[in-house]
Amino acid sequence: xKPRHKRMVLILAAxxxxxxxxxxxxxxxxxNLVFFYTPTQIANGEAPHNKPFRIGGLxxxxxxxxxxxxxxxxxxxxxxxxxxxxxxILPDLFREGRGVVAEGRIGDDGxxxxxxxxxxxxxxxxPPEAKSAVDQAQQAMKTLKP
Amino acid sequence: xxxxxxxxxxxxxxVLFEGLNFELPEAQWLHVCGANGCGKTSLLRILTGLxxxxxxxxxxxxxxxxxxxxxxxxxxxxxxxxGALKEELTPLENLTLSLGMEGYTRGPKDVAEALHQFGLRxxxxxxxxFLSAGQRRRVLLTRLLLRPARLWILDEPFTALDVHAVAxxxxxxxxxxxxxxxxVLTSHQPLTLAHGQAxxx
Amino acid sequence: MSAFFVPFKQSVQRDLLLAARHKTELITAxxxxxxxxxxxxxxxxxxxxxxxxxxxxxxxxxxLLATLLGMQRMFAPDHADGTLExxxxxxxxxxxxxxxxxxxxxxxxxxxxxxxxxxxGLQFDLSARSLWVLTLSLLLGTPVLSLIGSVxxxxxxxxxxxxxxxxxxxLPLYIPALIFGAGAVEADLAGLSIEGHMSLLAAxxxxxxxxxxxxxxxxxxxxxx
Amino acid sequence: MNAPLINWYKFSxxxxxxxxxxxxxxxxxxxxxxxxxxxLWISFFVAPTDAQQGEGYRIIFVHVAASWMSMFIYCVMxxxxxxxxxxxxxxxxxxxxxxxxxxxxxxxLSLLTGSLWGKPMWGAWWVWDARLTSQLILFFLYxxxxxxxxxxxxxxxxxxxxxxxxxxGVINVPIIYFSVxxxxxxxxxxxxxxxxxxxxxxxxxxxxxxxxxxxxxxSITMALLRVRCIILEREMTNEWVKKNALE
Numbered sequence: 001x002k003p004r005h006k007r008m009v010l011i012l013a014a015x016x017x018x019x020x021x022x023x024x025x026x027x028x029x030x031x032n033l034v035f036f037y038t039p040t041q042i043a044n045g046e047a048p049h050n051k052p053f054r055i056g057g058l059x060x061x062x063x064x065x066x067x068x069x070x071x072x073x074x075x076x077x078x079x080x081x082x083x084x085x086x087x088x089i090l091p092d093l094f095r096e097g098r099g100v101v102a103e104g105r106i107g108d109d110g111x112x113x114x115x116x117x118x119x120x121x122x123x124x125x126x127p128p129e130a131k132s133a134v135d136q137a138q139q140a141m142k143t144l145k146p
Numbered sequence: 147x148x149x150x151x152x153x154x155x156x157x158x159x160x161v162l163f164e165g166l167n168f169e170l171p172e173a174q175w176l177h178v179c180g181a182n183g184c185g186k187t188s189l190l191r192i193l194t195g196l197x198x199x200x201x202x203x204x205x206x207x208x209x210x211x212x213x214x215x216x217x218x219x220x221x222x223x224x225x226x227x228x229g230a231l232k233e234e235l236t237p238l239e240n241l242t243l244s245l246g247m248e249g250y251t252r253g254p255k256d257v258a259e260a261l262h263q264f265g266l267r268x269x270x271x272x273x274x275x276f277l278s279a280g281q282r283r284r285v286l287l288t289r290l291l292l293r294p295a296r297l298w299i300l301d302e303p304f305t306a307l308d309v310h311a312v313a314x315x316x317x318x319x320x321x322x323x324x325x326x327x328x329x330v331l332t333s334h335q336p337l338t339l340a341h342g343q344a345x346x347x
Numbered sequence: 348m349s350a351f352f353v354p355f356k357q358s359v360q361r362d363l364l365l366a367a368r369h370k371t372e373l374i375t376a377x378x379x380x381x382x383x384x385x386x387x388x389x390x391x392x393x394x395x396x397x398x399x400x401x402x403x404x405x406x407x408x409x410x411l412l413a414t415l416l417g418m419q420r421m422f423a424p425d426h427a428d429g430t431l432e433x434x435x436x437x438x439x440x441x442x443x444x445x446x447x448x449x450x451x452x453x454x455x456x457x458x459x460x461x462x463x464x465x466x467x468g469l470q471f472d473l474s475a476r477s478l479w480v481l482t483l484s485l486l487l488g489t490p491v492l493s494l495i496g497s498v499x500x501x502x503x504x505x506x507x508x509x510x511x512x513x514x515x516x517x518l519p520l521y522i523p524a525l526i527f528g529a530g531a532v533e534a535d536l537a538g539l540s541i542e543g544h545m546s547l548l549a550a551x552x553x554x555x556x557x558x559x560x561x562x563x564x565x566x567x568x569x570x571x572x
Numbered sequence: 573m574n575a576p577l578i579n580w581y582k583f584s585x586x587x588x589x590x591x592x593x594x595x596x597x598x599x600x601x602x603x604x605x606x607x608x609x610x611x612l613w614i615s616f617f618v619a620p621t622d623a624q625q626g627e628g629y630r631i632i633f634v635h636v637a638a639s640w641m642s643m644f645i646y647c648v649m650x651x652x653x654x655x656x657x658x659x660x661x662x663x664x665x666x667x668x669x670x671x672x673x674x675x676x677x678x679x680x681l682s683l684l685t686g687s688l689w690g691k692p693m694w695g696a697w698w699v700w701d702a703r704l705t706s707q708l709i710l711f712f713l714y715x716x717x718x719x720x721x722x723x724x725x726x727x728x729x730x731x732x733x734x735x736x737x738x739x740x741g742v743i744n745v746p747i748i749y750f751s752v753x754x755x756x757x758x759x760x761x762x763x764x765x766x767x768x769x770x771x772x773x774x775x776x777x778x779x780x781x782x783x784x785x786x787x788x789x790x791s792i793t794m795a796l797l798r799v800r801c802i803i804l805e806r807e808m809t810n811e812w813v814k815k816n817a818l819e
Contacts, residue, residue, distance in 0.1 A: 017557040024550035028543040036758075048537030051400070056758075091695030093625060101694075101758050118694045123763040125629060125772035127620030160809075194436055197572045220438040228429025234368040243364070244430070246357040247444060248437045498740060502733045506723045515719050516737060519712035522705070562740060569732045 036101050039080040047106075055082060055112060056101040056120065064096055075100060075112075086114040093119035147171050148193070148297060148328060153202035155188050162188055163347050166202070172296075173341060175319070175329035180347035186332040187227065189347065190301050193330060194224045206297065223295035225303060229282050233275040237261055237285040240274060245292060252292055260291040265311065280306045287311075290318060298322060300331040354439035358447025359454070366455045372417060377459045380413035384467045395472050402471035403481065403532035406464055407525055410485055411492060414456045415517065418496040419503070419510050421452050422567065426504050435571055445567065446560035449497045457489030473536070480535040487548045488528040494559030495520050501566035524551055584663050586803045587812045593796040600793040607786035614779035622776075628692050632776075635685040636763075637784040638678045641791060642710060643745050645675035649717075650742040653735030663799075665731025666806070668738060669721050670798035674791045676714035683707060694758060702751035703759040706744060713741040727806050 036056030037047040047053055055075055063074035063083075070087045073096075084102050094100060099120035104113050153166040162185030170176050178186050191197040193204060195211045195218065204211050211218045231240050241257050258270050264284045274282060283306045290298065298319075304312050312335075319329055320339055366373055387405045388398055425431040425448075434444045464485050465478040473481065499517035503509040531544035615633035622629040649671045655664035686704070687697045698704065717734050724730035752761045763772045772780075807813045 014557065017553055021550040021554045024546040024553065028546035028550070046539070048534075048539055051537040053537070091693070092628075093693050094695075098624070116696070118696050118699065118758055120758055121624055121693055121760055123760040123772075125622050125625075125632070125763060125776050127773055128623045132623075196432060196435060216438050216440070219436050222436060224432070224436055226429050226432055228427075228432070230429040230433050232365060232428070232430070234365070239364070243357075243361045244433060247354065247361065247434060247439065249354060249439045498736070502720060502737060503723070506720075508723055512719055512723050515712075516716040519709045519716060520740070522709055526705075562736060566733065566736050569729055569736070572729065 038077040039075055039082040040077050042082055042106075042112075043080045052103060052105045052115070054101055054103045055084065055114075056099070057082075059094070059096050059098055059100050061096045073100075075102065082112055084112045084114050084117075086117050088117070090117055091119040093121055095119075147208075148204070148206055148330070150193070150204050151202060153189075153192065153204070154200045155185055155192060155197075156200045157185070157188060161200075166345075166347075168343070168345060170328055170330065170343070172326045172328055173323050175323055175331065175339060175342045177337060177342055177344040178330065178332045178347065179344055184347045186347060187301055190224070190226075190299050190330065190332065194222060194299055196224075221296045222299065223290065223293055223297070224299045224301075225286055225289065226301050229274075229286055231274045231282055231285060234273055236271050236273055237266060237277070237288075238270045240285065241288060241292060244289065248293060250293055257288075257292065260288045261285070263291060264288050264314065280308060280311070283307055284311060287315060290322075296327050298327065298329045298331070300329065302332055302334075304333050304335050350440070351443055354437075354443045355447045355450075358434075358444045359451045362448055362451030363454065366451070372420070373455055373459070376413045376416050376456045377463060379416055380409050380460050380463060381467065383412060384409040385470070388470075398471050399473065399536065402468065402473055403529040403536065405471075406467060406481060406532075407485075407488070407529040409467075410460045410464065410489065411521055411525060413460050414489060414492045415496065415514060417452070417456050418493075418500050418517070419513055421448060421497055421500045422504050422570075423500075423509075426570070431567065432571060435568065441567075442560050442564045445497070445564045449493050449560060449563065452497070453490050453493040457485075457493055461485045461489055473532075477532060477535050480541055481532045484528040484531045484541075484545070484548060487545070487552050488524050491524045491548070491551050491555050492521060494555040494563075495524075497559060497563040498566060501563045501570060504567070504570040524548065527551070584661055586663055586666070586807055587810070589663055590800060590803050593800050597793060597796050600789050600796065603789040604786055604793055607782055607789055611779060611783035611786045614775065614782060619776045619779045620773060625693055628689070631685050631689045633779050633783045635682060635689055636780055637787045638685060639682040639707065640784055641787045642675055642679035642682050642707070642714075643748060644788075645671050645678065645791060646710060646713070646738070646742065646745055649675060650738050653738045656731055656735045657739075662728075662731075662806075665728075665735065666799050666802045667795065668734060669731070670795045670802055671791070672714055672717050672721070672734075673798070674794045676711065676718065678787070678791075679707065679711040679714055683711060699758050701758045703748065706748040706751055709744055710741075710748060713738075713744060717741075 036054035039055065039057055041047055042055065047055075057075040057077045060074040060076040060081060063072075065072055070085060071090060072083065072085055074081045074083050076082075084104070086102065086104075094117065099122060101118045101120050102112070102114035103116045103118075106112050148170040150166060150168050154164045155162045155166075166189075168176065178189060180186050188197065192199045195204075195215065206218050206221065209217070230244065231237075232243075235243070238254060238257055238261070241261075242252065242254065245252050245257075261267070261270050264287060266281060266284055266288070269277060269281060274285065277285070287303060303315060307315065316337070316339065319331075322329060323339070323341060384405055387401070391397065391401070422431060425434070435441050437444065461482060465482050468478045468481050496513075496517050499513045499520075502516065503513045506512060527544045527547045531541045531548065534544055535541050611633065615630055619630070619633075621627055649668045652664045652668040652671070655661055656668060683704075686707075690699070691697050717737055720737055721730045721734045724733055752759050804813060
């Protein structure tokens with residue numbers, strides 16, 4: 001084989017290898033490789049059974065209530081809900097309507113008992129006045145819609 | 147033909163040699179002389195392409211050695227300071243394996259025959275760790291008989307050899323020169339060979 | 348094609364013959380694997396549920412350390428006695444010869460670990476299915492360990508403190524293989540699909556199989572200068 | 573004959589680069605001080621309180637800038653490494669090794685400020701999500717690079733070996749950057765990206781960008797200072813060092 005041909009073969013092989021690798025990576029992204037599971041995934045039975053896992057979503061507004069040091073709240077991804085029970089101190093940023101990631105397991109009673117609750121905040125940073133303006137605008141949009 | 151132009155070699159901060167030029171035509175040999183630590187081994191390693199010179203070019207039959215490495219290596223046989231022998235293997239296994247890695251297949255009979263020529267009869271099946279320094283050297287030099295190559299680059303080939311072995315090796319080198327081969331070697335011994343040139347670093 | 352297979356076979360055979368003359372080295376890696384995996388339950392207590400939970404991680408870390416054990420010797424003896432120089436000067440492709448050496452390392456250090464893993468998995472009360480997943484993940488993952496390790500072994504060749512340095516260079520690069528390998532077994536234990544983890548592990552294997560020997564050869568040429 | 577605008581080859585020699593670096597250092601030092609002063613002033617006094625996180629978010633001005641620089645410096649290091657391997661240029665290797673300690677420092681700073689930020693906001697010092705783990709690997713890669721270079725005595729071999737390592741490790745940088753998009757992590761997404769308008773208030777954005785510029789100027793200053801030391805160390809025996817540099 002001439003050196004020029006050899007180089008061509010090598011370059012083609014490298015491209016083929018990269019192609020196969022890219023295909024495998026894309027295939028991996030289609031299946032579940034996640035830090036946390038959403039309530040919809042849990043409802044579909046995609047979350048692990050009898051093993052701790054993380055659940056993520058928004059804290060549904062109006063669902064947080066406390067029973068002594070135990071807090072109950074509903075995590076939602078707007079289509080499905082999961083009720084979470086947690087005993088301990090909630091982080092500062094934990095609010096209704098905000099993101100949350102909780103680690104725990106589903107007990108025999110079908111309830112998710114968390115051992116750790118982490119607040120997930122989004123990438124938006126704005127002063128309180130701007131925030132209330134945005135919220136008001138969103139409210140206005142909602143009321144305007146029939 | 148091996149030609150070298152404007153070769154400069156640097157080891158760490160020290161310049162060993164600068165602007166070295168020579169041409170070595172077929173059927174000729176080159177004796178690289180010089181005191182200890184003057185860069186003889188460095189020069190040989192640069193000639194094989196193992197080490198990179200700071201500047202300068204080396205070409206074999208008109209082609210730079212880095213350009214068609216495999217073609218150059220086909221013609222090259224380099225024997226260095228180190229034995230490249232495995233202590234736990236016998237001379238026969240060592241040679242068969244190293245030849246195999248270079249793409250040459252030699253039957254055990256051929257290998258044993260070559261070892262006998264170098265005075266190692268009866269040692270073919272003894273692990274190398276039981277051999278003396280001179281015997282190990284002979285095992286290494288046996289490769290000269292087994293592996294066809296047009297350019298021999300030999301670093302101190304006569305070290306640890308007895309009088310008979312030195313005579314035999316000298317004979318083999320002149321036979322190689324007669325068949326249009328080329329030899330570059332370093333040695334502290336004066337050599338009685340025709341058609342040679344010498345450079346001192 | 349024979350330009351590839353003949354020197355490759357020669358190189359593998361040579362290293363296997365040498366390994367066969369050093370039986371202790373063969374056994375050391377395997378013994379180390381068994382000991383490390385058995386030490387951890389002694390450290391964390393005999394709770395079967397906890398052990399089942401940490402089994403994938405322990406078995407994978409054990410395999411990883413066991414293959415790392417002989418990694419420095421992949422090129423060091425050949426470098427010390429000049430064999431590596433002769434390989435670099437061979438008319439055959441140096442890269443192919445190096446690929447052969449890496450394969451031999453995997454056959455000597457990786458394969459016994461893969462074969463031993465299901466047996467040790469039994470100690471951790473893993474199900475038959477999980478044992479299969481464990482073996483499969485190690486079968487895909489151990490070549491990656493040998494291939495990435497070879498780059499580190501070549502870079503640290505002849506460097507003082509090479510062994511410790513090798514682990515410092517290589518262990519961070521091992522993390523993806525560890526995450527996806529142990530992750531596959533964990534996913535299976537949790538009753539989930541292993542496809543995602545296995546795909547990523549396979550992607551790592553394919554990439555390192557192609558580029559590993561090439562980068563290693565490059566590093567070896569620098570070490571030989 | 574057309575003279576090129578700048579003779580790049582001239583500056584790729586250590587002997588000419590050494591005095592050039594000396595001329596550049598005061599400028600970049602001044603830029604660092606000025607930008608850092610303005611950036612810190614904006615971060616602490618001008619930028620408004622965040623609606624979600626209150627005052628605690630202010631660590632973003634250090635955290636994001638440090639994280640950006642840690643990834644960016646690695647890419648620059650990989651670039652010089654590629655130059656070192658393909659053109660065998662001595663100065664490229666020196667640049668790569670001059671950048672590594674600053675990069676490692678920023679990677680560490682990013683991890684440190686991140687965990688200081690994570691505890692009050694998320695409720696955890698550390699989580700093993702993709703973004704955090706890959707940033708930790710980046711820190712280890714920097715350490716590995718520095719350790720490898722310091723263990724090899726021959727500077728030419730050290731440069732080349734380090735170059736290979738940094739080129740192997742550069743695969744990690746896109747993984748860090750895109751991890752928040754590829755996996756659903758605890759770490760929030762990027763506030764500033766090429767494709768969409770930044771999702772933060774104007775003054776906050778300015779504070780962050782100016783801090784990033786300050787860190788950038790700092791990295792250049794440090795790299796130049798360090799590369800001058802490396803040049804002196806390696807070219808000790810050369811005539812020009814004896815004549816000009818050691819006066």
